[in-house]
Amino acid sequence: AVVSTQSTGRRDLPILDLEQLEGSETDLADLVQIAERSLKEVGFFVIKNHGISEDTIRRTFGTSRRFFDMEVSEKSKVAMTSDYPYGYEKAEILSQSLTGEGVTPDPKETYNIKVSDPRWPEEPSEFKEIVMEYCNAMWTLTRKILRVFALVLRQSEDFFVDKFPTDNMTVFRQLNYPHVAPGPDRIRASQHTDYGVLTILAQDNVGGLQVKLPGAEWEDVSTPQGCLLVNIGDMMQRWSNDSWRSTLHRVVKKESSSQTDNRRQSMAFFVNPGKDIMIECIPDYKEEGEEAKYPPIRAEEYILAKHYSTIPSILATGEK
Numbered sequence: 276a277v278v279s280t281q282s283t284g285r286r287d288l289p290i291l292d293l294e295q296l297e298g299s300e301t302d303l304a305d306l307v308q309i310a311e312r313s314l315k316e317v318g319f320f321v322i323k324n325h326g327i328s329e330d331t332i333r334r335t336f337g338t339s340r341r342f343f344d345m346e347v348s349e350k351s352k353v354a355m356t357s358d359y360p361y362g363y364e365k366a367e368i369l370s371q372s373l374t375g376e377g378v379t380p381d382p383k384e385t386y387n388i389k390v391s392d393p394r395w396p397e398e399p400s401e402f403k404e405i406v407m408e409y410c411n412a413m414w415t416l417t418r419k420i421l422r423v424f425a426l427v428l429r430q431s432e433d434f435f436v437d438k439f440p441t442d443n444m445t446v447f448r449q450l451n452y453p454h455v456a457p458g459p460d461r462i463r464a465s466q467h468t469d470y471g472v473l474t475i476l477a478q479d480n481v482g483g484l485q486v487k488l489p490g491a492e493w494e495d496v497s498t499p500q501g502c503l504l505v506n507i508g509d510m511m512q513r514w515s516n517d518s519w520r521s522t523l524h525r526v527v528k529k530e531s532s533s534q535t536d537n538r539r540q541s542m543a544f545f546v547n548p549g550k551d552i553m554i555e556c557i558p559d560y561k562e563e564g565e566e567a568k569y570p571p572i573r574a575e576e577y578i579l580a581k582h583y584s585t586i587p588s589i590l591a592t593g594e595k
Contacts, residue, residue: 286486286494289313290502293419294324303426311427318520319486319506321498322420327412329501332477335409335449336540341399342386343451353386353396360582361387361446362394370465372581373523381464382455383526388447390414410447413475413544417445420473420505421546428515429559435472444471444547444578452483452539455528463539464526469508470581471547476504478541487523510548510577513569516560550575 289309295302313320342350347365355364365384388394390410395403425434439445452463463483478484478498485493498504512521528537548554552574556567 286317286496288317288496288504289320290499291320291322291423291505292324293322293326293416293423296419296422306423307426310423314424314427314507314511314515314519316520317486317488318512318522319496319504319524321502322416322505323499323502325416325503326419327416327503331409331412332542334405335542336477336479338399338402338405339386339449339451339542340540342396342402342449343384345398349398350384350386350396353394355387355586359394360579360586361389363387363396364586367585368465368587369467369525369585371584371587372470373467382461383450383452383463385451386449390445390447391442406447409542410544413447414445416475416503417473417544417546420475424473424511428557430557438472438548438552439546440549443549444574446545446547448543448545450539450541450543452481452526452528452537454536454538461528462525463528466523466525467585468521468523469506469545470510470578471508471545472510473505473507473546475544475546476506476541478504479539481537481539483526483528483539485525485527487525488520493525508545509581510554510574513554513572514557514560516556517568518560547578548574 289312291306291310291313293306295306298306310320350363353362355362363384363386366380367383367385368380386396388406388410393403421435422432425432428434450464455461455463466487476498480497482495482497484496484504486496487493496504506524507519507521509521511519526539550573553571554569554574554577555571556569561567
């Protein structure tokens with residue numbers, strides 16, 4: 276799409292230091308306070324001291340790049356289908372999940388792994404081992420973040436534990452945005468909110484991620500060296516009865532960019548609950564006798580309705 280990708284500037288996101296989770300009572304109180312402000316005002320924050328080694332991240336980016344560098348015929352051996360809505364695709368239109376608008380696929384390609392039911396490509400040969408290591412590390416980190424979320428919600432630290440059975444719907448997505456020739460502004464991932472509980476994002480330094488808060492213009496965001504980016508999705512907004520913010524975001528390439536190679540890579544760990552978990556307002560987040568802003572809904576029903584809306588061409592072909 277040829278659109279304006281101008282922003283009003285850069286938004287410096289709050290930084291959560293996860294070492295404080297195991298610190299003093301004062302450390303923990305400070306961490307929860309920063310997290311609560313971040314979740315209510317922005318819905319995005321940066322985490323440092325997250326425990327994921329730079330080597331683990333580098334190796335996973337490397338095997339992801341090698342996968343995307345293969346011929347489409349090879350990548351399509353593990354293609355996304357209507358029966359298994361994960362795997363490789365290059366047909367997604369993210370804005371469809373939000374407005375039902377958009378007919379041209381976003382100029383990117385993704386490989387998606389349902390962590391509890393993975394399907395692996397034959398090549399690269401090291402792909403499975405490296406990605407499994409990354410996902411295991413992400414789960415360790417996810418548990419820490421969910422502890423913080425539970426404390427912000429004024430619940431016990433283990434509040435989320437039973438929401439994530441071993442067959443939960445968490446997805447690891449690797450994204451490749453091919454180089455775009457110099458020219459007009461380009462949308463690389465159309466505007467959307469994430470559907471699930473939270474997303475942990477690792478991205479390279481090419482840039483292009485933007486967020487849009489209500490009543491504001493698009494703002495550029497980036498991740499400091501050694502940090503990861505976290506945002507909440509629609510399910511957390513529903514659980515908190517709109518007290519927390521699932522923020523609109525997109526990825527762009529600006530006409531003013533002077534990069535000779537603007538190929539972009541990112542890796543998103545979409546944390547989703549068990550398929551039968553009911554997403555409904557936490558009682559403490561509405562007044563007695565007050566109606567919740569959203570009716571209860573099964574996690575699987577919500578996530579798949581959103582996801583399927585973005586891949587109409589795959590569903591239309593009825594690929595199995």
